Amino acid sequence: MKDSDAILFLERLIRVPSVSCAEGQAAAFLVEQMDSFGFQTEIDDAGNPVGKIGTSGPRIVLLGHIDTVPGVVSVRREDGKLYGRGAVDAKGPLAAFIAAAVRAADSGNLQAQVEVIGCVEEEVPSSKGARFRVLGAAPDLCINGEPSGWQGVTLGYKGYLRARLQRSLPIEHSAGKASGMGALACRAYVAIEQAAALYNQGREALFDQVFTHLSQIELNSDGLFEHASLDVRLRLPGELGPQVARTWLCDAVPGWEVDCSNGLEAWSSPRTDPVARLLGRAISREGGRPRFIRKTGTSDMNVVGPVWKCPIVAYGPGDSALDHTPDEHIRIDEFLASIRILEGFLTDPNLSSWSAPLHSATRLKRPETR
Amino acid sequence: MLNCTECESPVSVPADAVEGEIVACDVCSAELEVACLEPLELILAPELSEDWGE
Numbered sequence: 001m002k003d004s005d006a007i008l009f010l011e012r013l014i015r016v017p018s019v020s021c022a023e024g025q026a027a028a029f030l031v032e033q034m035d036s037f038g039f040q041t042e043i044d045d046a047g048n049p050v051g052k053i054g055t056s057g058p059r060i061v062l063l064g065h066i067d068t069v070p071g072v073v074s075v076r077r078e079d080g081k082l083y084g085r086g087a088v089d090a091k092g093p094l095a096a097f098i099a100a101a102v103r104a105a106d107s108g109n110l111q112a113q114v115e116v117i118g119c120v121e122e123e124v125p126s127s128k129g130a131r132f133r134v135l136g137a138a139p140d141l142c143i144n145g146e147p148s149g150w151q152g153v154t155l156g157y158k159g160y161l162r163a164r165l166q167r168s169l170p171i172e173h174s175a176g177k178a179s180g181m182g183a184l185a186c187r188a189y190v191a192i193e194q195a196a197a198l199y200n201q202g203r204e205a206l207f208d209q210v211f212t213h214l215s216q217i218e219l220n221s222d223g224l225f226e227h228a229s230l231d232v233r234l235r236l237p238g239e240l241g242p243q244v245a246r247t248w249l250c251d252a253v254p255g256w257e258v259d260c261s262n263g264l265e266a267w268s269s270p271r272t273d274p275v276a277r278l279l280g281r282a283i284s285r286e287g288g289r290p291r292f293i294r295k296t297g298t299s300d301m302n303v304v305g306p307v308w309k310c311p312i313v314a315y316g317p318g319d320s321a322l323d324h325t326p327d328e329h330i331r332i333d334e335f336l337a338s339i340r341i342l343e344g345f346l347t348d349p350n351l352s353s354w355s356a357p358l359h360s361a362t363r364l365k366r367p368e369t370r
Numbered sequence: 371m372l373n374c375t376e377c378e379s380p381v382s383v384p385a386d387a388v389e390g391e392i393v394a395c396d397v398c399s400a401e402l403e404v405a406c407l408e409p410l411e412l413i414l415a416p417e418l419s420e421d422w423g424e
Contacts (some may be wrong), residue, residue, distance in 0.1 A: 089424070146424050156423065206420045271392040271401055271415065284388040292392075297424040320423030 001037070001102045003336050008093040009033060009084070010335065014084035015075050020067040020124045021305070023047060027066055030118050037102045040117070046132035051098065051118035051120045053105050062093030062101070063300055064145030064316075065122035065129065069324045080332050087330040089323040093145035093316025094118055096335060100342030107343075111352040115139065122300050125162065125262045130300035138308035141275050143342075144301040146317030150337040151288035153279050154178075156268025157298050158207060159236035161245045165256045168227045181226035182219050188253045189214050189230060195252035196234075203237070207294040210245075211235035235296055238266040248335045267305035267312075268294055275311045278351060282344035286337060295320075315342070357368040372412050376400040383410060 001009075012034075018026035030049040039051030049066060075084035086092075097116050103108040119129025126189045148154045165188060172178040173194035192212050202207040216231040236245050242263025250258050253264050269276060280290035297320075305312050317338035318330045345351070374381050379397035383404060387393070391404045392415050401415040 152419075155418065204419075207418075269417070270394070272394045277391065280391060281388050284390055290390050291419055293419045293421050295424060296420065296422045299424040315424075320421065323423055 001099050001106070006095065006099040006336065006339055007332055009076070009094060009099065010087075010330075011075065011082060011084070013091050013095055014082070014086050014311060017072075018068055018086065019070050020121050023066050023118075023120045023329060027118065027120070030066060034098060034116065035137050037098065037326060038105060039098075039101075039344045044132065046129050047120045048129040048133065051116045052100075052114065052133045053101050053116075054113045057110070058140035060112045060114055060141040060143070060346075060351075061133075061139040062097040062114060062116045062143050063130070063133070063304065064097055064116065064118050065090050065120070065300060066094065066118035067120055067129075069123050071324070071326065073326060073328050077332070078329075081329040082332055082335070083327075083329040086327060087328050088147045088318035088320065089328070090122075090145050090147065090316060090318075092318045092330040092335055093338070096317055096342055097143075097145055099339045103339070103343045104346040107347060109347040111347060111349060112141075114346065119300055127264075127300060127303050130303040134304045134307045138310050140310060142304065142308060142310055142312040143275060143279075144299055144304075144312065144314035145316045146299050146301075146314040147316045147320045147323065148293060148314055149291070149319060150286075150317050150334045150341065151283055152291045152293050152303075152315075153276050153283070154269065154295055155273070155276060156207070156238075156294045157266065157302050157314075158211075158294075158296050159238075159240075159242060159245075159264050159266035159302060160298050161234040161236060161263040162244045162251075162261050163232045163234070163246070163249055164254060164259045164261065165230040165232060165249075166228065166259070167256045168225045171221060171224060171226050181228045185217055185219065185228040185230055188228075188256055189217075189232070192232060192249065192252050195248070198232050199240075199248075205294075206296050207266075208237045208239070210240060211296065212236065225265075228263045235264075235298075236266055238268060241265045264298060264302040265306055267302050268314055269305075269311065273311045273313060276313050279313065279315055279345050280350050281343070282341045282348065285344055286341050288337075288341075374398060375399055375402060375404060375412060375414050381412065383412070
């Protein structure tokens with residue numbers, strides 16, 4: 001696949017709208033394209049477009065996502081940049097996966113059985129596509145398609161917990177001393193912030209801290225009782241899984257009913273993870289300096305990492321500061337560099353020696369040491 | 371064969387390692403960066419970068 005064809009493929013993919021829960025048209029387009037590139041394709045029961053290429057070597061899943069957040073960004077090329085919703089998050093990384101796999105296969109040097117997946121509903125809490133795929137057999141290796149910059153390798157993401165806090169009290173006359181349900185609700189959130197500040201003492205890395213966010217507060221009354229409801233989101237470190245975090249939250253706000261609807265644990269790989277190591281080498285061969293990152297957000301890595309327990313990192317072109325913004329764009333030279341790096345990874349002879357079943361850096365047969 | 375910068379235990383480096391590659395000390399688990407290939411030099415790997423996103 002020539003550079004010009006890869007750019008055109010990405011542009012056409014961006015032009016097909018695919019807001020979360022409405023990805024059907026883009027999934028059909030992707031399957032049609034992958035089919036023409038030589039993949040075996042299907043749309044699975046969750047609506048994920050899937051393409052397989054390569055017949056030998058370890059099984060590697062390139063787990064991207066096809067959906068985007070809402071908002072129309074005019075698709076155009078300007079000053080070496082390609083603009084459009086999803087250019088960075090995450091059609092750029094997904095298109096780079098596909099182009100790299102095609103190039104590796106066409107060269108005859110593909111060292112793995114590659115499965116490219118464009119998950120649906122990554123941008124909403126359901127994570128429908130990844131939650132469906134995670135029920136299948138674990139691959140030997142996985143790269144999650146998210147923007148890390150062409151020299152970056154994302155090792156992990158924080159976990160999260162969404163909680164609704166509720167409380168009801170009999171109404172008191174406002175001329176009395178009671179400050180009202182609204183004041184109690186405010187104090188509850190402040191108590192959560194204070195508990196987080198206490199937890200974070202001595203933990204310098206953002207990845208190790210608890211972040212709190214108050215997304216909604218509602219007050220109402222039926223004439224007899226006042227009711228308060230707070231929607232709180234916690235970003236969680238690895239030491240604080242969603243179950244433990246719920247207990248932590250209940251302890252911070254005694255007297256409040258805490259209902260946790262959705263949670264994911266943090267997941268992170270070491271820099272010595274074999275995928276990180278081989279990707280780092282491919283970045284170096286391309287003239288870059290590998291930069292290893294942990295992110296405070298969450299991705300489908302949080303869904304599949306704890307279940308598959310295989311070596312996993314996230315990689316893809318683009319600046320994640322442009323995620324979800326009206327200025328979303330990807331630098332075309334960076335997109336092309338990432339394709340070369342991924343092709344270098346997929347054609348690295350070290351990849352084909354992958355065989356042992358345990359998750360350890362020693363799974364990769366090492367050459368002689370010095 | 372070099373020694374770990376933290377615990378001085380021997381650390382093996384793959385023969386095809388590249389500059390910037392990270393190796394781990396099997397004894398103390400320290401992450402070490404290949405700072406130079408000729409002569410081979412290991413340094414304690416820098417702190418991980420942190421970023422928001424996704």
